[in-house]
Amino acid sequence: MTEPCLRSAARADLPAINAIYNHYVLHSNCTYQTVPTTEQERMAWFDAHGEKHPVIVAELDGTVIGWGSLSRFHLRQAYDHSVEDSIYLHHDHCGRGLGGSFLKELLRRAKELGHHTVLGGIDSSQAASIALHEKFGFVKVSHLKEVGFKDGRWLDVVWMQRML
């Protein structure tokens, strides 16, 4: 079977990135967004990710099957060397280890780009995401109680951090 190839994202990938993400907006607590991202918003998001904050995709047989990114952890300047990782696989491609390929590549790029630390904010019920981050050396640094409310339920966020 062909292996997915990881590469930097291009503007042409944005519809696929958005479709993958919006599935989780509507069907999961893994993102606290409740309203789907529009194409315009996705374009602005992509443009805001400069060289220091890459967006990458996995392509399989010409189809984007997942994406990952490093985003600023916070807007204030002193946070310049801290990034937050995001990984969203198409729901048909979860549970096969592709998340690990993304996290490995994002950590490699984060180090190469001179970042100092990577954080992940994860809904506390997302066992696969927490296990994935633990596997790559992230440790739990906080547990925020009931900071989210989606689909009629209060949600806790776990923050995980890895120094580079």
Ligand SMILES: CC(C)(COP(=O)(O)OP(=O)(O)OC[C@H]1O[C@@H](n2cnc3c(N)ncnc32)[C@H](O)[C@@H]1OP(=O)(O)O)[C@@H](O)C(=O)NCCC(=O)NCCS
């Ligand atoms: C979270 C996500 C990126 C993980 O990627 P993946 O390729 O599906 O994950 P993997 O198959 O590599 O599994 C990661 C680890 O979690 C473990 N795991 C999977 N499901 C689990 C569960 N329900 N409970 C506990 N551990 C679980 C796996 O065993 C694996 O550990 P191992 O390699 O030591 O066996 C992917 O599932 C995804 O995109 N999910 C939807 C979006 C999302 O939640 N994104 C993260 C937002 S913070």
